[in-house]
Each structure stands twice: as structure tokens, then as C-alpha cells.
Amino acid sequence: xxxDEVMQFVEPVFKEETWIVEVFVVVFLxxxxxxxxxxxxxxxxxxxxxxxxxxxxxxFEAASKPLTFLIWILxxxxxxxxxxxxxxxxxxxxxxxxxxxxxxxIIVWFLTRFIQRAEEKIIEKKRHEEQSFDETTADAIAKxxxxxxxxxxxxxILQTLGYSISxxxxxxxxxxxxxxxxxxxxxxxxxxxxTIYMDxxxxxxxxxxxxxxxxxxxxxxxxxxxxxxxxxxxRPLYVPNATFTNVSVENPSRMTNRRIKETIGIRYDDASxxxxxxxxxxxxxxxxxxxxxxxxxxxxxxxxxASSLNFFIYTFTKTTNWIEFHQVKQDVMLKIIDIIDAHxxxxxxxTTTMHIPDGISISSGKTD
Numbered sequence: 001x002x003x004d005e006v007m008q009f010v011e012p013v014f015k016e017e018t019w020i021v022e023v024f025v026v027v028f029l030x031x032x033x034x035x036x037x038x039x040x041x042x043x044x045x046x047x048x049x050x051x052x053x054x055x056x057x058x059x060f061e062a063a064s065k066p067l068t069f070l071i072w073i074l075x076x077x078x079x080x081x082x083x084x085x086x087x088x089x090x091x092x093x094x095x096x097x098x099x100x101x102x103x104x105x106i107i108v109w110f111l112t113r114f115i116q117r118a119e120e121k122i123i124e125k126k127r128h129e130e131q132s133f134d135e136t137t138a139d140a141i142a143k144x145x146x147x148x149x150x151x152x153x154x155x156x157i158l159q160t161l162g163y164s165i166s167x168x169x170x171x172x173x174x175x176x177x178x179x180x181x182x183x184x185x186x187x188x189x190x191x192x193x194x195t196i197y198m199d200x201x202x203x204x205x206x207x208x209x210x211x212x213x214x215x216x217x218x219x220x221x222x223x224x225x226x227x228x229x230x231x232x233x234x235r236p237l238y239v240p241n242a243t244f245t246n247v248s249v250e251n252p253s254r255m256t257n258r259r260i261k262e263t264i265g266i267r268y269d270d271a272s273x274x275x276x277x278x279x280x281x282x283x284x285x286x287x288x289x290x291x292x293x294x295x296x297x298x299x300x301x302x303x304x305x306a307s308s309l310n311f312f313i314y315t316f317t318k319t320t321n322w323i324e325f326h327q328v329k330q331d332v333m334l335k336i337i338d339i340i341d342a343h344x345x346x347x348x349x350x351t352t353t354m355h356i357p358d359g360i361s362i363s364s365g366k367t368d
Contacts, residue, residue, distance in 0.1 A: 023079045030075025034068055041067065058121050062113035066106045073102045100160050108153035112146045139204075140197035143224070185242065189225045192241030196222055201244070206253040213247050215239060257292055257316035258325040264336060265308025270345035274301055278311055280339045285315050288335075290328040292318045308348030 041064050048056040077099040084095060119142040202208045202219055208229070209216035217231040227244070229237040266274065282299040285291050295316035303310040313336070317328045340347060 022082050026075060026079040026082065030071060030079075033075075034071045037067055037071065038064075055118065058114060058117035062117045063110055066110040066113065069109075070103065070106045073099060073106070077102075097161060101157055104153055104157050104160065108149055111149045115142050115145045115149070118142075139222070185240075186225065188242035188245075189240045192243070192245050193222065193224045193227075195245055196227070196241060201249050202251050202253070206251055209250050209252070210247045211250065213243065215243075215247075215249075255320050257295055257318065258320055260313060260315050260317065260329050260332060262333070263303075263310050263312045264340075265305060265310045265348040266340060266345045267348045268309060270343075271309055273343045273345045274309055274311065277340055277343050277345060280343070281311075281313065281336055284335050284339065285313065285332070288328075288332065290318055290331070292316045305348075307350045 041060055044060045045057065045064070048060060077095055080095045119138055123138060196202075204219050204222060206219050207217070208219060215229065215237065217229040217237055219227065220230050220236070221228040223241075225241060226238045227241055229239060231237050266277065270277075278299050278301055282297070285297055285299065286293060291297070292315075296314060297316075298314040299311065301309065301311040313332075315332075317325050319325055319328065337347070
């Protein structure tokens, strides 16, 4: 069989089934365009990664996967339209709404990815530059934006499918009442989380504790329903957000200084040395480089105790770091001991003195 005979056989087939060639061309072009856009996006991401701005990098990084799906959805739906022109099957009637819904979903996907990537880049940049930045507020804004995008996308999809948005919103108002009664705790936790984001009694990374509940540790995550706290024995503690609307919360992470408050006792025999001891202790605290003299500083004799004459110190360290504070406190206490020893006095300890009336003798209990 020569070439002319082959062409005579193939040509009628192509004339009758040209749609197959068209579908092949559309799919091929779709794959080619997708390959080209991937190469371009990859180069753009690498280029903008070194720039000082973070929006451009977040934009192209967020668009990489959604753009691939968008190209394939448009290409395959166009190919399906070609097949539809050659077929009377009812299934091809769903091509148009599916294409529109797919495009909306991809746009929502892209926007949520962009918001998330932008949030991550902003936080990462602020940490790298060691700038003060409220990560809790950034997280709250990002979550609200993502929820808004998803809800808006859902309403647009319903409108695209022919449903009335006003009817959906009216039904949502009635259904919201029923859902509110059925999910009171869930809503209480949601509004509790919203209160935390608005009032900001603590942020991620803060050490908090509650005198009303057995809650103490470092905040790891603030969610819409739960707040995750890492206790000091490294166990995770999950606290419903509604709890924080009903209890008092202390935030030691925001303290400006740490306090040293101690009572020291010397013997009654050293009463004449108390005045000089107090004066030297106060002088030592005023000259100590780790003590904040802008805060209250008190050193006073204040108590005739059962076995000692007590004076107390009340002062604040410059550092708020827990480990450094104890090092400073140790240094202060050791210097107080040195001052007491330098004056020939001694620290008191509990003693009991027994007075024996005259005429009474104590026998050792031994017999010859």
C-alpha cells in the first residue's frame, strides 16, 4: 500500500472525526501553557525571594498551584465543549456551571493561600529584623480575612448555581438561632477567642497563670476555640477560650521588674549592731548594678521575733528573666551575710532558753 492509498483511507476519517484532533490540540496546548507558566512562576519566585518586600514573593508563591489547576480546568472544559458539539449526552450540560464553580473555588484557594503566605512572610521578616511585632493581632486579622474570603466565595457559588443569596441569608438568620442554642459552648469559646484578640491580655509566647484555676505556662497557640498552653513540665494544656472570660489572668511576662522581698533575723545579743547592719545593707543595694534604684527600695528593722531581731529588704531587680533574677537574688543574700559577719553579728536561728529557779539542781543521772 503506497502513500496515496493511505491518505485516501485516512482523509475521510479525519474529515468526519476532526473533533478528536481538536480535543488533542486543546489538551496539548493546555499542557504546554501549564509547563510555560510553571517555569515562569518558578523563576519569579526565586527572583522576588531576595527582594526587601514580601508581598511579591507571597503573591507568586500563592499563585503557583491554583494557576496550574485554573489552566487545566479551562483547557479541559474547552475540550469538553468540543466533545459536546458532537454528542447529545445530557452530562455535558454540567460543563458550564462546573467550570464557573471551579474558577471561583480556585480564586478562593489563591486568596486564602496569599493571606497565609503574606502572614508568614511578615512574621518571619519582623523576627529576622528583631522588630517588635504583635503576632497575635496578625494571626487574628489573617484568620478573619480567610473566613471572609471563604464565606464570600460560598455565597458567590450559590448565586452562580441559581440560588437566591437573600433567601440563603434569611434561612441562615433563622437557622442561626437554632444553631446558637445547640452550640452555646462553641459560640462562647468563639467569642472568648475574639475577646482575647481584641483585649490582648496575653500573646503567643507569654507566660500566664490564673489564681482562680490551675492554669500556668507559656502560650503556644491562640485558636478560635482553644488556647494551647505549655506547662512547665512540658505538657500541653488545652483551655477553652470561654474560660478566660470568667477568670482572672496574670501575665508575668509583662512585668517591668522582679521583686526581692526577704526577712533576715539577727540575735538579740547583736541588737547594738542592728543600726549599722541596716545602713550597710541599704548602701549595698543602692550601689548594686542589678538593682533598679528607680523603684521602691526599703531596708528596715521591723520585728521583735521570738528568737531574733528581724529586718526586711524590699527592692526590685532590673531583669525580669527568671534565671538571671535568682542569680541576682543569690548575690544580694550572700552580700547581706557578709555584712552581718563584718559587724561581728550572727544570723539568728530558733532557740529556747530555760530558766531554773534557785535551789534546784540538775543531776546527771549517774550513780557510783
